[in-house]
Amino acid sequence: MPPQKKQLLVRRLALYIAAVFSSLGLNGCKTGCTARQSNASGPHQHLRVGEAITSVVCARRRYNDTLLFVRAGETYRFVIHSPNSWKDWYHSTCAGGYPSMFLQKPWESGRVIPTANWFALCGEITLGERFVIGNGPSQHPFQSSGSLFLFANDHPWSYWNNFGQISVSIVRMK
Ligand SMILES: [Ca+2]
Numbered sequence: 001m002p003p004q005k006k007q008l009l010v011r012r013l014a015l016y017i018a019a020v021f022s023s024l025g026l027n028g029c030k031t032g033c034t035a036r037q038s039n040a041s042g043p044h045q046h047l048r049v050g051e052a053i054t055s056v057v058c059a060r061r062r063y064n065d066t067l068l069f070v071r072a073g074e075t076y077r078f079v080i081h082s083p084n085s086w087k088d089w090y091h092s093t094c095a096g097g098y099p100s101m102f103l104q105k106p107w108e109s110g111r112v113i114p115t116a117n118w119f120a121l122c123g124e125i126t127l128g129e130r131f132v133i134g135n136g137p138s139q140h141p142f143q144s145s146g147s148l149f150l151f152a153n154d155h156p157w158s159y160w161n162n163f164g165q166i167s168v169s170i171v172r173m174k
Contacts, residue, residue: 044069044147047076052171057121059086059152059162062112066170070125071145075174079137080121086152086164088119095121095166096135097153110155120153121166139173 046069055066084094097117113122116132124130128144
């Protein structure tokens with residue numbers, strides 16, 4: 001079988017498995033995640049310089065709403081709390097994520113942020129930039145304004161087999 005056809009077959013099989021698990025109701029945030037605000041979509045607050053909030057990021061959610069609104073030109077600092085641990089199926093990792101293992105190589109370009117590690121803690125602004133936080137502490141100067149969402153970097157159809165959550169403090173620096 002030609003390699004391209006084989007790759008297509010593997011992808012179709014993976015999509016089928018993802019669909020089966022989704023239909024079994026395993027794509028929610030039922031395992032290892034108790035964060036209520038992860039699913040929230042309420043009024044978003046805007047921090048003053050020096051103010052901070054703590055947000056919980058559930059690995060199984062593509063969009064974890066921090067309930068924060070940030071503006072272009074502001075800088076925020078991200079500090080990961082202990083235990084810094086979550087799991088991509090059977091693979092335990094941290095907010096820094098992990099590089100591709102053999103079978104994951106062909107899927108790298110499909111990750112939400114293709115150049116970041118699998119499961120690296122990342123952020124994004126609605127209709128704005130995406131950025132990597134990792135193990136931190138790290139700072140990000142925002143170039144766009146909007147609501148801030150956090151996520152474990154994964155392939156969009158592969159969130160169903162994610163477990164755990166990581167807490168992160170978000171402080172406005174500028
Ligand atoms: Ca996954």
